[in-house]
Amino acid sequence: MANKAFSVSRLPGFSTMALLVFAALYLPILMLVLYSFNSGKSVAVWEGFTLDWYARAWANQQVKEVTVRSLVIASCASVVATVAATMAALGTTRRKAFKGQTFIYVMINQPLMVPEIVTAVALLIFFASIKVATGYQGLGYLIAAHSAFCIPFAYLPIRARLEGMDLTLETAAADLYASPWQTFRRVTLPLLAPGMIAGLMLAFVTSLDDVVITVFVKSAGQDTLPTYMLGQIRRQVTSEVNAISTVLLVLTVVLLTAFFFLTRKKD
Amino acid sequence: MTDTYAVEARDAVKEFGQGAGAVRALDTVSVAIRQGEFFTLLGPSGCGKTTLLRLIAGFDSPTSGTILLDGQDITDLPPNRRPVNTVFQSYALFPHLSVAENIGFGLEMLGRPKAEVEQRTAEMLALVKLEAMAGRKTAQLSGGQQQRVALARALAPKPKVLLLDEPLSALDLKLRKEMQGELKRLQLETGITFVFVTHDQEEALTMSDRIGVMSGGRILQIGSPREIYARPTNRFVADFIGETNFIPARIRGGAAHLAGGVELKIGQSRADGAATLAVRPEHLRLVPQGMAGALSATVSHSVYFGTDSHVHLKLLDGTELVARQQTDPDGAGEPKPGAVVGISFAPGAVQVLED
Numbered sequence: 001m002a003n004k005a006f007s008v009s010r011l012p013g014f015s016t017m018a019l020l021v022f023a024a025l026y027l028p029i030l031m032l033v034l035y036s037f038n039s040g041k042s043v044a045v046w047e048g049f050t051l052d053w054y055a056r057a058w059a060n061q062q063v064k065e066v067t068v069r070s071l072v073i074a075s076c077a078s079v080v081a082t083v084a085a086t087m088a089a090l091g092t093t094r095r096k097a098f099k100g101q102t103f104i105y106v107m108i109n110q111p112l113m114v115p116e117i118v119t120a121v122a123l124l125i126f127f128a129s130i131k132v133a134t135g136y137q138g139l140g141y142l143i144a145a146h147s148a149f150c151i152p153f154a155y156l157p158i159r160a161r162l163e164g165m166d167l168t169l170e171t172a173a174a175d176l177y178a179s180p181w182q183t184f185r186r187v188t189l190p191l192l193a194p195g196m197i198a199g200l201m202l203a204f205v206t207s208l209d210d211v212v213i214t215v216f217v218k219s220a221g222q223d224t225l226p227t228y229m230l231g232q233i234r235r236q237v238t239s240e241v242n243a244i245s246t247v248l249l250v251l252t253v254v255l256l257t258a259f260f261f262l263t264r265k266k267d
Numbered sequence: 268m269t270d271t272y273a274v275e276a277r278d279a280v281k282e283f284g285q286g287a288g289a290v291r292a293l294d295t296v297s298v299a300i301r302q303g304e305f306f307t308l309l310g311p312s313g314c315g316k317t318t319l320l321r322l323i324a325g326f327d328s329p330t331s332g333t334i335l336l337d338g339q340d341i342t343d344l345p346p347n348r349r350p351v352n353t354v355f356q357s358y359a360l361f362p363h364l365s366v367a368e369n370i371g372f373g374l375e376m377l378g379r380p381k382a383e384v385e386q387r388t389a390e391m392l393a394l395v396k397l398e399a400m401a402g403r404k405t406a407q408l409s410g411g412q413q414q415r416v417a418l419a420r421a422l423a424p425k426p427k428v429l430l431l432d433e434p435l436s437a438l439d440l441k442l443r444k445e446m447q448g449e450l451k452r453l454q455l456e457t458g459i460t461f462v463f464v465t466h467d468q469e470e471a472l473t474m475s476d477r478i479g480v481m482s483g484g485r486i487l488q489i490g491s492p493r494e495i496y497a498r499p500t501n502r503f504v505a506d507f508i509g510e511t512n513f514i515p516a517r518i519r520g521g522a523a524h525l526a527g528g529v530e531l532k533i534g535q536s537r538a539d540g541a542a543t544l545a546v547r548p549e550h551l552r553l554v555p556q557g558m559a560g561a562l563s564a565t566v567s568h569s570v571y572f573g574t575d576s577h578v579h580l581k582l583l584d585g586t587e588l589v590a591r592q593q594t595d596p597d598g599a600g601e602p603k604p605g606a607v608v609g610i611s612f613a614p615g616a617v618q619v620l621e622d
Contacts, residue, residue: 166359168355168359169359169361169362171326171346171355171359172353172355172359172360172361173372173376174326174345174346174347175324175326175346175347175352175353175421176347176352176376176420176421176424177347177348177373177376177377177424178347178372179376182376186372186376187361190363191362191363
């Protein structure tokens with residue numbers, strides 16, 4: 001009998017290891033979702049099925065307020081980040097390679113690499129001086145901060161899309177009497193749109209669940225959904241937080257699924 | 268026919284890169300293409316033919332020299348302001364637009380009224396026989412259909428000159444033959460000047476009114492397919508187009524002197540000195556050895572092709588030749604390997620090359 005080719009999947013314990021990893025990843029989430037339907041107060045003892053926690057979270061005025069705030073910040077930040085990322089991606093792909101291009105990439109992707117806590121402290125100090133100088137206390141600081149750290153998340157799918165685009169299409173548009181602006185508007189932008197939407201959604205999700213920077217930057221009474229939940233859990237772990245988390249989880253899964261379908265290569 | 272040319276390049280030079288590393292893709296090229304002509308730029312890859320096309324389209328600007336369209340200097344006009352359209356090698360159809368929207372794109376960009384755009388689009392769809400496909404996305408079409416859309420899109424704005432960059436190279440052989448005829452038909456029907464780039468000599472010979480043969484960034488010879496094939500002026504052209512035998516000779520007093528004391532009258536007046544004679548294989552005749560005015564050669568082997576056979580021969584000085592002979596039904600006239608034969612050729616079939 002011929003020797004079987006070496007295969008990593010036949011190593012002893014490989015399947016066990018894989019199962020353990022999956023369990024570690026998904027068991028806690030499963031528990032979270034399960035106990036959001038638990039009729040008892042405990043998050044450790046199952047007492048029966050209920051939708052009470054969802055109803056309660058829905059009726060909670062504070063939850064409504066922080067959710068709206070989170071959505072406002074995430075919407076504004078993801079739009080600003082997508083516009084900035086689109087311009088950055090065009091600037092780094094639609095021209096000849098230049099000196100220091102790698103440096104520019106690093107600069108744009110800086111929020112992915114610098115520890116978030118460092119950015120948070122820096123923003124706290126920076127915004128504090130602006131607050132003193134202008135007296136402005138509004139949501140603008142949170143939107144600005146979120147926009148900044150969302151840019152790389154929007155930039156990566158947009159750049160990937162631009163790099164995969166056939167440059168001859170833009171040449172062809174110019175050949176067919178399209179001005180540079182018409183070429184951008186009628187050819188580049190429509191072809192770029194899936195990448196931009198993907199970037200927008202990634203940025204949105206990233207902004208929606210940020211805690212570290214938000215905690216440092218927010219003024220009093222500017223809790224977002226994640227920082228509110230953190231505050232609640234500090235006092236007492238309730239199934240209401242489980243219910244909210246489950247809704248967030250569903251929202252994220254829907255967005256990321258849409259992201260997957262949009263960025264999937266079409267044949 | 269007007270007395271201005273459709274397209275002219277005057278001393279066009281294109282260099283890529285700068286300083287010592289600069290590559291000269293076009294080396295002082297001048298060419299004048301007539302109105303309504305099917306003009307082919309023929310050459311191997313890297314000869315500069317596509318570069319010249321891109322200069323005419325305006326995608327690149329020449330390092331020096333001028334490009335004229337209808338006698339007007341367009342060297343500094345951007346591509347969207349030149350009444351010239353291109354059929355790209357990759358077709359470059361807009362994937363997010365339908366077939367009809369692709370074809371109407373140029374006219375729409377020119378700001379023509381909607382009714383005119385629609386009418387012209389319908390005309391073009393009929394011209395390339397794709398009426399049934401108007402609403403389809405281009406990705407749903409076959410290669411040949413995409414090719415037709417690319418043609419219709421480029422012809423729709425009625426350009427003064429249509430540029431075609433190896434448009435048939437992505438098609439299979441049968442479809443390519445079909446599209447060759449189709450292209451020629453479109454050119455005759457529209458009367459538009461076609462500038463066609465190809466590396467395929469057969470394509471160039473069958474379709475063109477005139478051919479410019481390019482190599483190393485220069486145009487080596489311009490002429491009708493017949494002139495290019497029968498009267499090549501230099502070794503590259505003779506070798507690149509069809510098969511050719513090269514025979515070293517010495518020109519003296521208006522005649523070519525070949526090895527073995529054979530003398531040939533030549534039609535062209537040439538300065539005395541060393542030269543190379545070019546003779547097509549179909550113009551070599553095998554005759555009995557020792558016939559007056561015939562070269563002596565030894566048969567190496569012959570290859571049977573059906574309608575004809577290629578007889579490989581060796582002259583006394585080692586020069587190798589190929590003669591193409593019509594075959595007999597019974598194979599009686601086939602020369603045997605090792606046989607010594609004579610070779611003769613009509614003086615008109617011999618071309619004296621420049622090099």
